[in-house]
Amino acid sequence: MTEALAEVARRAQVRSAVVRWFDEAARDLPWRAGSGKEPTPWAILVSEVMLQQTPVARVEPVWRAWLAQWPTPAALATAPTADVLRAWDRLGYPRRALRLQECAQAIVDRHGGGVPDDEEQLRALPGVGEYTAAAVRAFAFGRRSVVVDTNVRRVLARVVSGTALPAPSYTAAERALAAALVPDDAADAARWAAASMELGALVCTARSPECLGCPVADLCAWRAAGSPPDAHAARRRTQAWAGTDRQARGRVMSVLRGAHGPVDRALLEEVWAGEPQLRPGQLDRALSGLIEDGLAEQDEAGRYHLPA
DNA sequence: AAATCGGGGTG
DNA sequence: CACCCAGATTT
Structure with missing residues (x-):
């Protein structure tokens, strides 16, 4: 029981330290309340x-x-x-x-x-x-809610759970932990949400966290454990980009955006010819996929354009 | 649970 | 060049 109480107290310390830090360090982002013109x-x-x-x-x-x-x-x-x-x-x-x-x-x-x-x-x-x-x-x-983005996941993984990074997919346990940390008062909850996200974005970053400037360094389970490396490192692998269908779709979209009217297929083939990593077959897949998704349309003459 | 879906800045 | 970024939707 006393252990559970100590954990409750520790989490309260974490929240207040992060929020106090936020009062000083918050970026002045235009979609935030209090940054000049109030955002709707x-x-x-x-x-x-x-x-x-x-x-x-x-x-x-x-x-x-x-x-x-x-x-x-x-x-x-x-x-x-x-x-x-x-x-x-x-x-x-x-x-x-x-x-x-x-x-x-x-x-x-x-x-x-x-x-x-x-x-x-x-x-x-x-x-x-x-x-x-x-x-x-x-x-x-200003409503009380459990706001968990990639920053909050990382902050909680480190400070509370003691791991370098959260698991690749968002688990029910993480959601429950995040919910348990949200203050009861709605205004406090909203401040905690912004503050915990900001800490992850500015200090407790994915690559090289600045633990020296961290308001909860002395409360951090990950630091206490000696900052062990990421246990899931082997399973993380970013999708390749060059030559993927994803790049092909993006290239078609950039052409359609830049053209202020319908685009001939011949123009797209020219673009393809100029970019060796894109294979010919990818053009058709990109076009049909984009049409399927409502991102492009084809006119009577067979030319492509953005949806009206 | 895993796959798909952009694009660019950065260490 | 690999990694990461205030995720959502579909399978």
Whole structure:
């Protein structure tokens, strides 16, 4: 029993130390409350979708231009999809742009144009999963929620569990641990969410954590264990990029974005000829896949273009 | 649980 | 050149 109580006290210390650090060290990100102009819930939702697997630095300029052009769900809902995909530019995973527009349409249809604060309703929106729903509730509405992104997973893995990195896939045990750490008070919970993410992004980083500047270094189970290496290192292997179908799709999309009208297949074949790592067969797979996904269309003349 | 889906900055 | 980034969706 006393051991369990000691752990409870230790976790409370972790939370307060991280939040105090955050008060000093937080980045001034434009989608955060208190950074000048107050972001709307929609602006925050847009930032969360853009930040799915895409670093802050690359999102920021696109987010600004995006909200200047489409400040509300209603505005995005009626925009030409080709414009939406061009504005998405090279953030990657362009299906997210498609879903974000569908999300805007759903918000207009189901919620009168306002972002809902209910978890079920948020998760029912296209492109909104467990993380994004929790983040929007916390950051846009100040609601208590369990916000677990890649940063939080890593911070908890180190500080609490004592491992270098979390397991490759998100486990129920991790979710339970994260939930147990969330403060009872809603405002405290939202602050903890932002602070724990920020610690992972700035200090407790994947590559070379700066433990010297860490507010919880003396409470960290991983440090206490001597900072052992990642146990799953052998199983992690990033997908190759050069010559993959993924690169092929991306290349086609970049051509369609750059062309302000339908594109002849001959033009795409020229591009292919100029990039030896792309095999001829990949062009057809990329085109049919993109059409399948609603990211491209073909006109009567057989030319390709972004969806209207 | 595993596969798929971009793209670029960085050590 | 491998690794990582405020994940979601489908199989």
